[in-house]
Amino acid sequence: MKSVVLNAINDLSAEEVTRPTVTTGNSLVKILACGICGTDRHIYKGEYPSTKPVILGHEFGGVIEEVGPGSKFKVGDLVSVDPNIICGECIDCKADRNAFCPSLTALGVNINGGLAEFVLTPDTQIYPVRPDLNPLHLAFIEPLACSIRGMDLGALKGGEKVAVLGGGVIGLLVVQLAKLAGASEIVLVTRQKFRREVALQIGATRVIDPKAESVTDVLSGIDVTFECAGAVETFNQAQRITRRGGSIIILGLTAAGTKVEINPFDLVVNEHRIQGSYLNPLTQSRAAELVGSGKLNLDIMISKVVDLDGVKAILDAEPAEGDIKYIVTLN
Ligand SMILES: [Zn+2]
Ligand SMILES: [Zn+2]
Numbered sequence: 001m002k003s004v005v006l007n008a009i010n011d012l013s014a015e016e017v018t019r020p021t022v023t024t025g026n027s028l029v030k031i032l033a034c035g036i037c038g039t040d041r042h043i044y045k046g047e048y049p050s051t052k053p054v055i056l057g058h059e060f061g062g063v064i065e066e067v068g069p070g071s072k073f074k075v076g077d078l079v080s081v082d083p084n085i086i087c088g089e090c091i092d093c094k095a096d097r098n099a100f101c102p103s104l105t106a107l108g109v110n111i112n113g114g115l116a117e118f119v120l121t122p123d124t125q126i127y128p129v130r131p132d133l134n135p136l137h138l139a140f141i142e143p144l145a146c147s148i149r150g151m152d153l154g155a156l157k158g159g160e161k162v163a164v165l166g167g168g169v170i171g172l173l174v175v176q177l178a179k180l181a182g183a184s185e186i187v188l189v190t191r192q193k194f195r196r197e198v199a200l201q202i203g204a205t206r207v208i209d210p211k212a213e214s215v216t217d218v219l220s221g222i223d224v225t226f227e228c229a230g231a232v233e234t235f236n237q238a239q240r241i242t243r244r245g246g247s248i249i250i251l252g253l254t255a256a257g258t259k260v261e262i263n264p265f266d267l268v269v270n271e272h273r274i275q276g277s278y279l280n281p282l283t284q285s286r287a288a289e290l291v292g293s294g295k296l297n298l299d300i301m302i303s304k305v306v307d308l309d310g311v312k313a314i315l316d317a318e319p320a321e322g323d324i325k326y327i328v329t330l331n
Contacts, residue, residue: 030118055114145286162187172324187204223247231252232260
């Protein structure tokens with residue numbers, strides 16, 4: 001079968017590999033769509049740890065092609081896949097702290113993933129979706145699950161002023177989730193003009209170009225700030241614009257080893273809650289349901305659809321100005 005294999009850092013190629021054989025507890029998923037994200041770029045360049053060789057792709061779904069003995073799934077089921085595999089036995093897994101499982105592995109990172117015609121997928125990772133779902137939308141379920149985790153931690157109850165710093169896929173999904181949660185104001189901050197235009201169409205009440213306006217001069221009193229850029233600048237802005245007693249949810253991933261400034265005095269007197277949000281523990285099925293509901297505008301975020309042969313060119317180049325989501329389709 002055709003696949004995109006990372007053989008070593010900066011060494012990626014579309015190649016033929018042996019199609020996996022189904023075993024008990026696993027299903028063979030025929031891939032229909034797989035998203036490419038910033039993490040794939042980090043893995044490719046050696047900035048995020050992975051096994052090599054490995055087939056990349058962790059945002060995917062498709063159709064069940066073959067099931068193992070005793071499977072609860074049927075051939076032909078349309079499914080999404082949670083790529084993060086836990087042991088289920090350790091103290092963190094037993095306490096529903098899945099993201100902290102010391103044995104955590106992931107399809108597309110440590111185990112062959114979704115940039116292939118077929119993926120051998122543990123049944124525990126499979127979430128059925130409605131049979132008439134647009135296959136391209138399968139690529140949004142994993143990033144949406146991560147965004148829902150951030151929303152859970154932000155604990156919106158309705159009426160809050162929300163700021164979203166960063167206009168990539170996660171930022172734009174958070175804008176839409178904040179709208180559904182009843183935020184009274186949703187301010188999206190991003191340097192990219194097209195992303196600001198998209199944000200206004202999907203729920204932002206205001207957008208700010210940080211090159212044209214000083215974010216900390218024009219924003220204050222924010223109840224919940226979502227940092228979705230993974231930058232020192234936005235981390236610092238978040239502390240300045242969030243109201244006393246407000247929450248700052250960090251979804252953006254900075255390079256390991258990055259340091260930011262925190263003023264402990266301000267932290268105490270402002271009672272800011274600065275909260276990291278990691279992966280998608282227990283949110284994949286809600287993400288699958290929400291994508292299936294049609295309540296999110298996902299098509300507006302799709303910048304380019306390519307086949308497996310087009311992946312290397314996308315990862316070799318920097319994302320083009322305004323581009324949001326690249327999706328690989330197979331048929
Ligand atoms: Zn991703
Ligand atoms: Zn565990």
